Amino acid sequence: MVCFLTKIKIADNCGVRLAQCIKLLGGSLPKRALPGKMIVVVVKQVDPLKRKFKAGAISRALVVRTAAIFFRGCGI
Numbered sequence: 001m002v003c004f005l006t007k008i009k010i011a012d013n014c015g016v017r018l019a020q021c022i023k024l025l026g027g028s029l030p031k032r033a034l035p036g037k038m039i040v041v042v043v044k045q046v047d048p049l050k051r052k053f054k055a056g057a058i059s060r061a062l063v064v065r066t067a068a069i070f071f072r073g074c075g076i
Helices: none
Strands: 007-009 016-024 038-046 058-062
Antiparallel strands (some): 016 038, 038 058
C-alpha cells in the first residue's frame, strides 16, 4: 500500500530511480493507494544516463505492485 509521502522505487525504464508520493487520486480523502490506482509523485533521483525527467519534476504514476499483503474481493 502506498500512503502520503511514501518513497517509491520506479519499475519502468524512463530513467527515474526514486520518487515520492505527494497526492493520492480517486475518491474523497483516500488513505492509501492499492495496485491499479493513480498517484501524483515528485521525482527524487534520476539515472544519469537516461535523463528523460529532471529531479523535482512532478508526474502521475500508476501503482503496479506493493510489498504489503493485498487481499482481493474479501472486503478488507
